Every structure is written in structure tokens, then in C-alpha cells.
Amino acid sequence: MAFPSSADRPALNVTSAKIVVAGGFGVGKSTLVASVSEIPPVNTEAWMTQAGESVDPLSDASAKTTTTVAMDFGRVTLAPDLLLYLFGTPGQPRFWPMWDDLCRGASGALVLVDTRQLDASFPAVNYFENDSDVPFIVAVNLFDGKLTHSLEKVRDALCLDERTPLVTVDARDRRSTAKALVACLSHTMKTTPTRA
Amino acid sequence: MSVGQNPWVRPYVLTGGRTKTKHQLYVHTLVSAAHFDARAAAQLTPESRRLYDRVRLGPQSVAELSAHCGISLGVTRVLLEDLASTEHLQINDGAYDSPFDHRLLKRVIDGLSELG
Ligand SMILES: Nc1nc2c(ncn2[C@@H]2O[C@H](COP(=O)(O)OP(=O)(O)OP(=O)(O)O)[C@@H](O)[C@H]2O)c(=O)[nH]1
Numbered sequence A: 001m002a003f004p005s006s007a008d009r010p011a012l013n014v015t016s017a018k019i020v021v022a023g024g025f026g027v028g029k030s031t032l033v034a035s036v037s038e039i040p041p042v043n044t045e046a047w048m049t050q051a052g053e054s055v056d057p058l059s060d061a062s063a064k065t066t067t068t069v070a071m072d073f074g075r076v077t078l079a080p081d082l083l084l085y086l087f088g089t090p091g092q093p094r095f096w097p098m099w100d101d102l103c104r105g106a107s108g109a110l111v112l113v114d115t116r117q118l119d120a121s122f123p124a125v126n127y128f129e130n131d132s133d134v135p136f137i138v139a140v141n142l143f144d145g146k147l148t149h150s151l152e153k154v155r156d157a158l159c160l161d162e163r164t165p166l167v168t169v170d171a172r173d174r175r176s177t178a179k180a181l182v183a184c185l186s187h188t189m190k191t192t193p194t195r196a
Numbered sequence B: 001m002s003v004g005q006n007p008w009v010r011p012y013v014l015t016g017g018r019t020k021t022k023h024q025l026y027v028h029t030l031v032s033a034a035h036f037d038a039r040a041a042a043q044l045t046p047e048s049r050r051l052y053d054r055v056r057l058g059p060q061s062v063a064e065l066s067a068h069c070g071i072s073l074g075v076t077r078v079l080l081e082d083l084a085s086t087e088h089l090q091i092n093d094g095a096y097d098s099p100f101d102h103r104l105l106k107r108v109i110d111g112l113s114e115l116g
């Protein structure tokens, strides 16, 4: 059946951009996303049943997958024609293949770290250093409101390239989160050609 | 409970056997509808109908549609592409070719700076 295609009203060509929020278990990814998102945390139950498919859409193998995955994403309307989406990456190793799908088309990535458990975020740093073309920065989540280790020490412990920006953030605070996201995209600007 | 929510129904069945989408639909790709046709909606399968109904609320990402309609990401992608090919929906390509386009980055940075 042909669907009548005359447009009642021209659809506004709304553009979306995406930033990925990565990091280990419990470092504050969901908190950071929620601090700026205008939509409530999405109930991931239905999504969870077959999310494993996204790796290899609809193949027989994935149809057998009943894997569950908790995923959060948020949305920020920056202008009537511009939406920003934030996607938290699932932390458990078995979901790493899903990161490729989440990262595809991202403008930047923010790797969150907790200085009390720095190693939890090693895999995320490794991923963006080695396995992804998405420019990234690292943000130390200030759980107790102050920095317990100097940024230099954190950089050393993470073996972070000196060209990768390292900032601090209070993931609970909207303004602080926005600032970290700005730092993330500014880094993308610096590391990509003008007309990428 | 509808088939879309039943983990025991293979996704293959819901999509008429198709397993690949033509276009890469990112999780954040926006989908919108210029108008709503109730008669056309009535002829859709339950899953496609849920997606079509949901898009009435305004442009939304593939991830939002998947989550809100309780349809897995892979199936959502195939069904949305079908709905776009029959002109029920539009897939918004956005105004920029690359996520690294500096005009896009500048706009997002400016928008975020005003959030504080
Ligand atoms: N005091 C304080 N608590 C925080 C901060 N950020 C997160 N938390 C708390 O730390 C816990 C973990 O934060 P989440 O945002 O759930 O972390 P996550 O990275 O999403 O965790 P997973 O998804 O389980 O990997 C929660 O109880 C938060 O309330 C912060 O900046 N300060």
C-alpha cells in the first residue's frame, strides 16, 4: 500500500550529536548523564532482553542471546533543531563488543575515573586509546568534593598520553558536567581537521 | 504480552526474515514523522505500529524508540528502515556529514555553555 507522501507540515531537520560516557563500575556514569538529561533514566528492562543483538543485528546466534545489559542514555535539547545524546557504556567485560555500536558516530567520549579505584577505568582508557577513532578525554569524578591525588599522579597511574586532556568533574552537578562535556568536544575540535 | 516483548520469539520472525539494514542507523539517529495517518497505522504489525505511534511525539532517537516500545535495538533498526521506505517515517540525516564537523561541534559547545 502506498502511503500518502504529501507532507502536512515539513519536518524540521533536527540534528543529533552524541557523546559517549565510559568508565568502570560505579564511577558515576549514570549520575553524570542524569545531571544534564531532560528525560528520566530510561527503563532498560525491555531493551535488556535482546540488546546483545546490536553487535550482530538479528543473526541466528544473537537470537539465542538472552543477555541482559543495563544501559543509560540521556538527552539534552540544545536548540529547537539540535539534540545532544549521552550514552553510558555498560561496564562489564562481556558487553565490550557493544561499545563499538554505541561509539559509532560519536563526537567525543568522556572516560570517567574514580581515584579510589582507578583500575576500574583502565579498560575504558585502553579502548579509546587503541580500538576507537572517537577522540576522548578523561575526567576525575570528585566524589568527596576534592581531589585526593594530584592530576599528575592520576595521569601517571593511567599512563595517559600528555596530549589527552585530564579534567575534574562533579558528576552530580549539571554545570560541572556541562563544562566537562565542553572540554571533551573542544578536544575533538583540536584533534580533527576543520572540515572533517 | 505482545510478541515484541517475548524473548522466545526470534527477532527473525518479527522482521519477515530480514537480518540486515541498508543504512547504518546510529543509536542516536533521529526519526520523525511529518504527519500521522491512522488508517495506515491500523495496517501495521503491532511492533511497527508501536514505533509509528511513538514517533508522533516528535523526533526521537533509535535508542529511545527501542527502549520505549520494548523492541530490541536490532529489530527496531530493521522496522524503522521499513517504515521509512514506505514513507511512514523519515530518518533525519541531520545537517552535517561528520560527527567531527566543526560547525556542529561549535553549536553543541555553545549550547552546553549556556546550560550552566
Ligand atoms: N558523593 C558522590 N557520590 C557520587 C558521585 N557520583 C556518583 N556518586 C554515587 O556513586 C554511586 C555510583 O554512581 P553511578 O552513577 O551509579 O555509577 P555508574 O558508573 O553509572 O555505575 P555502573 O553503571 O554500576 O557501572 C551512586 O550511589 C552515586 O549516587 C559524586 O560525584 N559524589
Ligand SMILES: [Mg+2]
Residues within 6 Å of the ligand: A029, A030, A031, A072, A088
Ligand atoms: Mg550506571
